[in-house]
Amino acid sequence: MTEQAGSARKEIGDVALATDADAGSAGVVATQYVTLAEPPAALQLESGETFGPITIAYETYGTLCEERDNAVLVCHALSGDAHVAGWREVGDKRPGWWDMLIGPGKALDTDKYLVICTNVIGGCSGSTGPASVNPSTGRPWGTTLPMITIADMVNAQALLLDQLRIDRLLAVIGGSMGGMQVLQLAVAHPERVHLAIAMATAARQPTQAIAFNEVGRQAIMADPHWRGGDYYGHKIPRNGLAVARMVGHITYLSDEAMQEKFGRRLRDIRDYSFSFSADFEVESYLRHQGLSFTERFDANTYLYITRAIDYFDIARGYRSLVDAFRETTARFLIMAFSSDWLHPPYQLKEIASALRATHKHVSYYEVDSRYGHDAFLLEREKMEGVISGFLHSGARTFGLCERRGS
Amino acid sequence: MARIDYQLLQDMVPEGATVLDLGCGDGELLAELIEKRHVRGSGVDISPSAVEACVARGLSVFHGDLDEGLADFDDGSFDVVILSFSLQQLHRPRLVVREMARVGKLVLVSFPNFAHWWARTQLFVLGRMPISKELPYQWYDTPNIHLCTIHDFRLVCQHEGLRVERELYLHSFEKPAPRLWRPNLTARIAIFAVTRGVPAATAPTNSVA
Numbered sequence: 001m002t003e004q005a006g007s008a009r010k011e012i013g014d015v016a017l018a019t020d021a022d023a024g025s026a027g028v029v030a031t032q033y034v035t036l037a038e039p040p041a042a043l044q045l046e047s048g049e050t051f052g053p054i055t056i057a058y059e060t061y062g063t064l065c066e067e068r069d070n071a072v073l074v075c076h077a078l079s080g081d082a083h084v085a086g087w088r089e090v091g092d093k094r095p096g097w098w099d100m101l102i103g104p105g106k107a108l109d110t111d112k113y114l115v116i117c118t119n120v121i122g123g124c125s126g127s128t129g130p131a132s133v134n135p136s137t138g139r140p141w142g143t144t145l146p147m148i149t150i151a152d153m154v155n156a157q158a159l160l161l162d163q164l165r166i167d168r169l170l171a172v173i174g175g176s177m178g179g180m181q182v183l184q185l186a187v188a189h190p191e192r193v194h195l196a197i198a199m200a201t202a203a204r205q206p207t208q209a210i211a212f213n214e215v216g217r218q219a220i221m222a223d224p225h226w227r228g229g230d231y232y233g234h235k236i237p238r239n240g241l242a243v244a245r246m247v248g249h250i251t252y253l254s255d256e257a258m259q260e261k262f263g264r265r266l267r268d269i270r271d272y273s274f275s276f277s278a279d280f281e282v283e284s285y286l287r288h289q290g291l292s293f294t295e296r297f298d299a300n301t302y303l304y305i306t307r308a309i310d311y312f313d314i315a316r317g318y319r320s321l322v323d324a325f326r327e328t329t330a331r332f333l334i335m336a337f338s339s340d341w342l343h344p345p346y347q348l349k350e351i352a353s354a355l356r357a358t359h360k361h362v363s364y365y366e367v368d369s370r371y372g373h374d375a376f377l378l379e380r381e382k383m384e385g386v387i388s389g390f391l392h393s394g395a396r397t398f399g400l401c402e403r404r405g406s
Numbered sequence: 407m408a409r410i411d412y413q414l415l416q417d418m419v420p421e422g423a424t425v426l427d428l429g430c431g432d433g434e435l436l437a438e439l440i441e442k443r444h445v446r447g448s449g450v451d452i453s454p455s456a457v458e459a460c461v462a463r464g465l466s467v468f469h470g471d472l473d474e475g476l477a478d479f480d481d482g483s484f485d486v487v488i489l490s491f492s493l494q495q496l497h498r499p500r501l502v503v504r505e506m507a508r509v510g511k512l513v514l515v516s517f518p519n520f521a522h523w524w525a526r527t528q529l530f531v532l533g534r535m536p537i538s539k540e541l542p543y544q545w546y547d548t549p550n551i552h553l554c555t556i557h558d559f560r561l562v563c564q565h566e567g568l569r570v571e572r573e574l575y576l577h578s579f580e581k582p583a584p585r586l587w588r589p590n591l592t593a594r595i596a597i598f599a600v601t602r603g604v605p606a607a608t609a610p611t612n613s614v615a
Contacts, residue, residue, distance in 0.1 A: 333461065349478055353479075356448065356468075359446065363466055363468070364468045364470070365454070365458075365469045386454075386461050394464065
């Protein structure tokens with residue numbers, strides 16, 4: 001993966017690195033943990049069950065100003081976590097998953113804003129999820145964990161905001177499943193946020209996307225090592241999870257980008273092997289992506305989180321999408337990416353149109369990109385202008401402080 | 407330098423109206439309308455940098471291609487729809503005018519009048535495609551691909567069943583032309599205020615023919 005002269009080449013599947021390694025970095029950041037929703041104040045889940053206590057892993061970058069109104073909440077997508085920017089330790093190989101946007105002088109400027117990112121509940125990167133221990137049994141929850149929805153994830157984040165004594169966020173921002181959380185927060189907790197930026201997402205999970213998630217789930221559940229979710233302490237359903245990741249990963253790319261990166265090139269062999277080993281580069285790449293994913297991600301979490309994504313419909317309980325947006329008070333920036341075929345621009349336009357029909361302040365912006373759904377993690381130069389402009393003009397309009405760095 | 411065409415457009419926009427500015431560029435007109443007439447405004451533009459500039463001004467803006475129509479906008483959803491000096495750059499100007507009248511109750515369109523005597527002179531005498539302050543490009547790199555005259559635009563309105571409420575003329579962006587003899591010949595810039603064919607409840611026609 002060589003660098004082109006003069007500019008950092010964006011590689012499929014890679015997290016975009018900040019082009020300037022030292023300046024603009026959020027630095028070394030430690031994940032923090034807090035336990036909330038201790039019974040009797042347990043969290044009321046959308047499924048009807050109550051759940052608590054809940055541990056939430058989160059990271060913050062920047063500083064809260066005196067008025068406590070310059071906080072920006074970042075919501076992660078399916079396989080993300082709280083480590084959105086900076087380095088876990090000096091010499092860490094890769095920074096946080098959205099490091100390109102977060103840091104001093106970047107789009108989410110940590111000299112101006114306090115940026116917060118949490119691991120969603122149901123996750124496996126520090127927050128309570130299927131791999132966490134159930135305090136009453138002393139054993140991991142596995143699939144006995146209650147079903148979690150996007151609304152539940154957002155309600156848990158609201159608890160954290162209360163804990164941090166942040167009454168109203170300057171902004172909430174996210175892509176894909178993160179974008180769903182943005183919409184959910186703006187609709188269900190309108191008093192908690194001024195500005196909402198949702199990208200590469202949809203108001204309700206589209207049919208094709210449900211279909212792909214189902215294939216991933218079936219792959220995991222068909223793995224003999226899944227044992228109905230009770231695999232902790234035994235072999236994990238590695239192959240099933242790897243296949244799920246392979247499928248998911250393809251949906252994040254684009255035809256054009258894959259063709260350009262891999263073509264029909266063979267791996268280190270001269271000709272077809274006439275066997276089922278990974279002859280093609282793309283096969284080798286996907287196998288590697290799948291297997292390395294199993295090193296850091298929990299199979300049951302994949303089931304829970306894709307389920308939450310598939311259940312997401314912001315209009316559920318309302319007569320229409322327009323109705324769902326009636327009570328929200330936030331200003332919106334809705335962003336689409338031209339080659340994203342998992343959440344094509346028409347799905348984002350649908351959100352923008354529904355918001356406009358209720359006379360909400362909404363802007364729609366389409367990024368021209370070759371990188372497919374993953375583009376929102378890669379197209380720094382094409383995104384940072386509109387995002388920072390939106391945040392800055394919004395902060396000015398609402399008279400919110402933007403702490404100047406020293 | 408003060409844009410008189412913006413001032414004239416502004417005068418025709420009711421206070422507090424909902425306004426859609428098509429081809430809004432960096433949002434200068436919209437921002438003025440919001441400040442001076444307290445409108446609730448939105449813009450549409452195809453250029454990413456224009457949309458970025460509008461967002462940075464705190465405007466509500468839609469990144470889109472006008473030639474695809476205004477499918478994302480509901481019937482009669484805006485009091486006023488403005489197309490300021492962009493008509494001639496569209497691939498499908500007639501469709502856009504029709505869509506504007508669907509989406510807006512009042513349509514304001516400004517455009518360069520290609521039948522102005524200076525343009526006619528350049529073509530007739532010099533045999534060259536006209537170049538002027540309003541049409542400053544060479545023929546091979548001009549975005550102005552669908553030029554028209556005042557008479558042409560009146561005809562389009564007629565064919566679309568639209569009613570011309572007012573016509574205003576300018577010598578330039580900075581100089582109005584309040585009374586003109588034979589505007590098709592003497593007006594460089596025209597501003598049309600148009601409504602759907604159903605007779606307007608109030609204003610009589612006062613077009614200066």
